[in-house]
Amino acid sequence: MAPAPTYRLLAELEVAFDRLIECTESLLEVYAASPAEAWAFQAEASTDWLRRALLDFWYTDGQDGRATRSHVGLVAADEPLLTKVAEVNAAKAEFAAQLAHIRDNHPPLLAEAKAVLPFRHPHLHDHLRGSGLARLHLKQCWRAIPVAEAPVARVRLAWYSSGRSIKRLTVREVEQKLLALDSDAPHVRIQLRKLAALPSSEPLAQVQSQAPLMRANLFYCEPLEDGRSRRAMNVALPLFLPAPRGHLPDHNLPPAAPPQSRTRARRSDEKLEEHPYLPSLRIYRYR
Template sequence: MSTKPLSSYQLTAEIEQAFDGVVEATARFCDAVDTRKPRQWTLCDTSAPAQWLRQALEDMWYEDGQDGRATRNYIGVVLADDTTLELAMTLNERKDHFGTLVGQLRKQSASAVAELKVHLPRRHPAVEAPLEQRGLARLHLKQTWRRLPIAEAPLARLHLSWYTSGRSIKRLTVEQAQEKLAAFNNEAAHIRIQWQKLAALPSDEILAQVQHQAPVMRGNLFFKEPLADGHTRRALNMALPLIIPADHTDRLPLINTPPATPPTHRTRARREDTRIEDDPYIPSLRLYRYRSQ
């Protein structure tokens, strides 16, 4: 027996409850850190790490002029006992649930999602009032559901470095490119030029749509003991503080100190065998041709 999809109204109601769950789980985790006062480290210079952690996890809001695709990084480490670790995992579960529901609603109604960004903070007066004073009235969904990175086991060492060369590549046919270009103002001269360039391509040519990704802090985790699968290290992105299980020593791992802000240029040499041309063929769509073999 199939389950009938929820209506936009029903989904919105569930999202409201899921957002409440995220807010409550965030508060419980931060309260536990305040009470237990575990060892912490932050990339920024702060005299109040517990207060900084709460600020990092409660930062779910747009700032004036902020690109909706961009999120703010909070790089740090928290050494967690079993109770605190369990609360961190529960918080991630609540974030996952909230993100899944918003994704379902976006497929049904983009306008309803836009309304949520303004409506949800109003469910928590203690949250809304200071936000309005700072001009932060809209919810930043990506910052709301992004997960806390959690190490699988105690660490001996943590090496941090900015990764600035990330990009995602989607393959498009010429026909798909034409469909996307049709959404632009076809009376504009630069769009007409791009139509002509597309028309000059073979119909079976594949183009690469490239999206350059924002710089991210990459953490290389070196475990004190091999994991069950035999691995001794992991790598993960760290937009939020890394939660590390504490062991009997209650010591932070060795941590290097990278620059507080990402470099303005690529930190890795361009691969000599890259298959994508240097300059975009259709700039409005970030489309590149593949180099001929």
């Protein structure tokens, strides 16, 4: 039997998950009652499409645990619908906070949560069994729905496929990461020797290539209070746009697939050497 604090944490997480589902269902009911203009990337925009996008909380067979599926689209939203989107995002934030607390204090409980939560809503879970979608994907649960903060005159969608996440590390921090792999493995010992040859003060960079993603460039009808007239945001879920009259702003049709080669100018990350110094951790030296 689980200790009382652990049981309480799981119970609180279940409540947060229930709240997330209830808020999402409420949003979908409002949209279905008065559907406005919508557009879906490589799909037919409909209430069913929006339901699949907003309730896609599951792994597919063979899916990389770090990857998430995208559902790119645009939805014209009036005030009642925008209110529902805000409620869903608040529920997602609460769910994410509960998960973070469990991850930091009771990590083994995450596996139990993934097993228990889907069965609280059989109507979501049962019909997915035949499609290999039986495991809960926590990140797909809590990722926020994108919303424009003001009416938009036009939207330009484009693939962004040159992204790299670069984290600056010290030699000591890299050494700790290498030792955490397996200090007895030959390839790790080789890299530890290479690391030992560097000055302890030399900064290093850990690089992670990011998967291609869709980015929306929003051009507002009027400048915002802070003077901004445009904004760029990543859109993995349908983007809700304030539209009192129910019409979408002008928007383009992006290519079906991301470009095969880099289309943006090379940036400051080219200060790194061309090849990783420590391949196991994707550690690069600065030029």
